[in-house]
Amino acid sequence: MAYNDPLRMQFPKFSVWKGSGKFFLWIIIVIALVIFAIASFYGFKNPYTPPGHEGYIKRGAIVGQVTYYGSQVGPASTGLGWLLYVENIDFRWRTFSEKFMVMSADNLELNFNAHVVMRPKPGSVKEIVEIYGGENWYDRTIAEPFRNAVYEAVAGYKALEAKDKREIIADNVRKKFNSYLTGKPFQVASIVVGTINLPQKVAQSQELKIAKQTELEQKDFEIEIEKKNKEMKIIEAEGIAAAQKIINETLTPQYLQHEAIQAQIQMANSPNHTTVYIPSGANGIPLVKTVP
Known part of the structure; x- marks a missing residue:
């Protein structure tokens, strides 16, 4: 006689439980692998530090605080690690610039x-x-x-004085700044103070003064040139006078007659010559002077 067994209805056969167990086991394995992959992707890191930098390496924590792990000098990396992070600091020489507006000792604005x-x-x-x-x-x-340091170095100077003493001011800044950095992990290569710009009225006044001074210097230069020209003319005139004196002393009738004879000889010996008749004196010498 057939009948329904309540126990058989409540409990499936063992083979059914066995198949379901494998299925759930695989689901658990897959979920675990996914969780591991995600954790590996986000948790395992290989922090890199580029050239010219130093890296401050930290280890994160799922629970608790982030801790210091170590440091590295670039280019370098830590290798794969759990929850590792790096803060890279640039250790190369760099230029830092600041703009200033300072009141000088004579209450003028310097920029x-x-x-x-x-x-x-x-x-x-x-x-x-x-x-x-x-x-x-x-x-x-x-x-x-x-x-x-810059304010202190500039404030003691008057405007025009500060404009002309930038190198001295920069040296004072360097001394004050290095004094502050004593015992601190920093190095200074150089300090430069740029062109100090005066107020417009002061600058215009200074430019006018320089222009006048330049004009005076130009006039002094021209005067010196005129003096030199005058001296040269005097020397030239003295030379001409001396030459004329020498010529007048040596240019006698006998000398002129001698030169005339030499000229006639050269003409006579020349293949291309023309005979010229010149009035002559008693000795057959060309007349160079008429005796009254």
């Missing part, structure tokens, strides 16, 4: 630029990141002390 060439000291990346603001170390900790 100019100042430039500093500097860099972090090699090997100090950990200190740069943890104390001095990382890649923005100049703006965060250095710009203001540099500006203060």
